[in-house]
Amino acid sequence: MDDVFRAIADPTRRAILDELVQRGGQTLFEICGRLVMKHGIRSSRQAISQHLEVLEAAGLVVAKKEGRCKFHWFNGKPLKAILERWPTDGRRS
């Protein structure tokens, strides 16, 4: 679970997840465009690519090649483990 916490500890990586929730199946180019235009995040494409690798390693982003392009999707499943460990109503059912 450590990698999930580490992944969401960074504001740029949280913004990436926000944008992938808005629309699944984005290229690196689209993600970078959205971060610049909507969040004022001007990190280099390479830096964003590294953020995506961290998110992928944590299972929060799934990347798939379709044809010659690589697309990215949000995957919320790893977050479920957090709610199972600390239920929102404070009790384990």
Place this chain on the structure above:
Amino acid sequence: MRINLSSVLVDDQEKALRFYTGTLGFRKKHDVPLGEHRWLTVVSPEDPDGTELVLEPDEHPAVKPFKSALVEDGIPFTSFAVTDVAAEHKRLEALGVRFTQPPVDYGTVITAVFDDTCGNLIQIAQEVPQS
């Protein structure tokens, strides 16, 4: 000095001519046989005396890895101006064009990105006037 030409590097000039004229709607301007290849340019019917787009062969060995690296990351090779990205997206999709990015509204600009079938991604962009 002025910019009269711009190039896209295409894997097949004939196929490119079909896509850039038949699908996108540009017009052929120059078509000069040059041995194996042609000096082949198209222009926008909205600006027939404007910048010509050269449909240039991509046969240099350095070009293909460069093009595939751009395509993998979804990066367009160049961008064309349109008055209505949503309408163009609809029109081109109906013609079978594959978009890697549907229209996204950034406030000052709306963009979309499609595959030109010749090994490139192309962006279309609409400027949104700010009041």
